[in-house]
Amino acid sequence: MNYRHAFHAGNHCDVLKHAALSIALARLKAKDKPFAVLDTHAGRGSYDLSGEEARRSGEHHGGVLRIYNESDAPRALQPYLLAVGACNPFGGALRWYPGSPLIIQSALRADDSAKFCELHPDERRRLQDAIGRDGRIKIFERDGYEAVRAFLPPKERRGLVLIDPPFEKPGEYERLAQALTDGMKRWASGAFMIWGPIKDDAGFGAFAQAAATIGRRHMLEAELSIGPRAAGELSGSRLVVINPPFGLAAGLAECLPYLSRKLAAARGGGWRVRETENGACAIDEGAAG
Template sequence: MLSYRHSFHAGNHADVIKHIVQMLIIESLQQKEKGFYYLDTHSGVGRYRLFSEESEKTAEFAEGIGCLWQRDDLPEEVARYIAQIKKVNYGGKELRYYAGSPLIAAQMLRPQDRALLTELHPTDFPLLRNNFKGFDNIQTKRDDGFQQLKATLPPKERRGLVLIDPPYELKEDYDLVVKAIEEGYKRFATGVYAIWYPVVLRQQTKRIVKGLEATGIRKILQIEFAVRPDSDQRGMTASGMIVINPPWQLEAQMKKILPYLVKVLVPEGTGSYSVKWITPE
């Protein structure tokens, strides 16, 4: 369905939504002085050259980060996200690199915060390890990311964000996401869990939603961004983030900025968005 290696899709419209949500959650956690734990279950390599062979093959970033890069009318939340991407481009005007979720987190972490980045892909893991070897508070591990919710939770900080972003190459990934959340939530019910998902076939997305509803977990917010209506044709029509225990501001923040993103990223008028509760408090 989707290429396992994120380098083919770095900076696309799905990344824009995912990383804005990630940034807003981290900002919320940092409103308290106490440190927190960040777990990235499917990290990729963390940093992507947008003019690599993989990125140029699809050029998906042109319809994502590329649409926002030089605009001067950005909502403040989107401007802060662009500032994160500018850091990996050395503050310059030219867009050459894209920061994956591990690097966005790394750029935002304070000395009292810590992170675990896991990646199983045999080619991607050495690149991930090399990209983050200079960060004292970040550990990288070649392992099954789903298992880390069982192995590392609850964190000693008792505060944290778990980002789950599997490739969904296998149909089982949809069920594994729900199982991983169940395992993690048993151990760390107060943590924030953010699950990214693609909409390729709507029925598969519904599997995650129904699975999470069946767990009995409360406070589950669903944020979705579509570039075109659902279709039986090949390809991703939309993507979203499901957030368990979302910061109280997140719903309002996303309702504010998603209309702007629909207008800018999908100028042909086929785009849409939704922000709704799967299960309220």
């Protein structure tokens, strides 16, 4: 396992994923009933943007730094911006970037719960430090795909699974599709959010088609590209959400035109939100302009 998310923390892919995650969590909180979250590939939870990895890659300059502390952000982006702001309580330049576990932790209420899986020992130790003592959260040294089989359905019966693999091993898309099939069998009403790169389109594009069959009743796809597609380059990223929480599509359609404008690296990028429910399909899309 060579992948280290610290090189990529706060880049345009994280902004899409974490903005969508924050909206989904806010929607889950709109009901009083407790919810559960499973984060299958959690990472270290908190990233120091002044640290060596982030300085070396500089990827956050094309991502979160372009939208943090801007006064014109749409309302639907506020849960995400608040989660980022909460990690930087002393103001000033943005230094600490929250990974998905911290964003989830900040959304949990007293009776909600979360499980985080992380296989890399050093990342997991850091995750433990970032989360601290929190009776609502359990951290596991466990394969995230296997956790989908082991931990679902949660006793709360409502909530979300985030699947955010590093895509560094062959066969990742097949494992993703299998995990989704297993997850849906165990928890047909759960929301499953899967992140993937727009890079090698045969990979995630083919997975998204498989996902449409697996989650056939209700599925959302969201895409944010910061430039034209180019072979071998990460020009954007994409989310597939099975059983999306009510309001997620509308929230994304509010955020993505703004994000696509702010994060554009070259002409030719754009955004898209596509929701399919019981055979009906609604598409919102636009070019970065």
